[in-house]
Amino acid sequence: MTPLTDDELIGLIDDVESDRAERKAAWAGSAPEKGRQAVCAFANDLPNHNAPGVLFIGVKDDGTFPDTNFEVTDQLLQTLADIKTDGKITPPPTLTVAKRNLRGRDVAVVTVWPSDAPPVRLEGRVWIRTGPRRDQATAQDERILVEKRRYRDRSFDAHPVSGASLEELSRSYFENEYLPQAVARDVLELNGRSYEERLSSLGMIAGVEDPYPTVAGLMTLGTSPRTWIPSFYVQFLRIDGSEWGDPVIDEQEIDGNFDTMLRRVDDKLRAHTVVSVDFASGTTTEVRKSNYPLSALQQLVRNAIMHRTYDGTNAPVRVYWFNDRIEISNPGGPYGSVTVENFGRPGINDYRNPVIAGVLKVLGFVQRFGFGIAEARRALDANGNPPLEYQVQQANVLAIVRTV
The missing domain is CATH 3.30.950.30 (Schlafen, AAA domain)
Structure with missing residues (x-):
């Protein structure tokens, strides 16, 4: 540039x-x-x-x-x-x-x-x-833009998945849940575009004449996305100790489409967050404090899912919860303008998976782009946790969150 x-x-x-x-x-x-x-x-x-x-x-x-x-x-x-x-x-x-x-x-x-x-x-x-x-673009304008996407050097999340068909996508979820959030109401009411045209315009299939679901399409609308993208899940372990090899007391592979998977991850994080209740000195006012702020953990897991690489690996995002810390491992190192040296610096961000980033924004799991790490740091500081730690390598990013 x-x-x-x-x-x-x-x-x-x-x-x-x-x-x-x-x-x-x-x-x-x-x-x-x-x-x-x-x-x-x-x-x-x-x-x-x-x-x-x-x-x-x-x-x-x-x-x-x-x-x-x-x-x-x-x-x-x-x-x-x-x-x-x-x-x-x-x-x-x-x-x-x-x-x-x-x-x-x-x-x-x-x-x-x-x-x-x-x-x-x-x-x-x-x-x-x-x-x-x-x-505002007409239906024909959008078709031209989709064709441009098809013939550019597309990001991996925009690639069609060979062998998958439209039947792999949930039409009811698309039309009743995703589409009303992705497209303005007045635009939906005015246009007469077909199901395939709408899917194509939102990057869920490669094109009307090439109706193969894309990687992002299967992740967003797929009835069984992990069948086609083996790395698309979160591996959760709750380890009763602080060392590898200590007893595992909870283990789950969390998958599904984005909406299902991220809500199940949130439920798992809530289930293991310990909230202590104390009373302010000399009063009957309850003071509640958790060992980890839920918002920080949510930001870090969603950030890992958004920015990881899904190409050439079967490794999941890993959330390993020890007694003294949580480790969130992301298969995919820095990308584009983000380097090992400037990783996590405010204002430095790039998008390996731009379609996925847009999907997470549409679904409400991301409010702003490029603010996940900053928000996690703010929440940890407000909760009294030690500073967020990162171990950044070319092929992996490990976030470490330590307990209060």
Whole structure:
């Protein structure tokens, strides 16, 4: 992702008919809503430029600058960066935010790269560019975007699973549970798209003419996803001791589709979390404290499921609960812009499985992108637990949570 040069940015500012540029004089009024629509449209790249689109803040629609100097503050840059992580756009877009000085004026520049997993949605709606205008995608537009996804170097979660058929997917769960959460109500009411077209648009099958379930489709809608993806389960052990070889008092392989599996994992975590009750000194007020904050454990397990590799391994996510600690093992090391050196650093994130990330957001298991580790650390600190530990290798990530 090479940043655009000043000359390239100025060229986009001057070309007021370009479908690769959106200009806003300020980030106020309707600008945040329309700016997000532009980011979604650039990520979809319907014209197939295979080049980034740019959202300029501090430039008027006609390509001129405001009469008064526009101040590009750190707060504004952070607000623009949050477009990537606030969970409104799924799968999460690839973008960068920078303060640039163009023709002697400061401008906030949001550069958005085309997605490898279109269609990309903003709160359940697919936005595209038609010249300088933003529009919601038609059924034909979405078919074109699906074709783009098929012929790009797709992430593994978007690959079709050879041999699987539509009968492996639960149509009732898709139409009654998943679809109403994934697509805006008014869009559902207006379109007359077929079952296959809807599956294809959401990345659940490879395409209408190629109706094989994808990896993400089987994980989300499959009646027996582990049959096709052997590593898609969580291995839970409760060990009565602090060493390997100590007695195992609870063992379970937790599988099913995402919704079933993650709810069963939550139930297992709750069952083994010990809550002590005390009374504030001199009062009858109960003070409840757990050995581990449930929210931290949920974030870490979901993070492992989202970011692990499912390709070329039969290893599950492992949750091993000792008396003094919990170890959560993720088969899959750092990916993309995340390295062994910068792992866990705020603001550094990438997505091995962008379709899965979008699914977990739709189902409500993820509220924001890139905040799982930070939220786990915050919850552990508030509960009085020692700091979260990570052991990061190229092929595995191990999170260690120690008891209060």
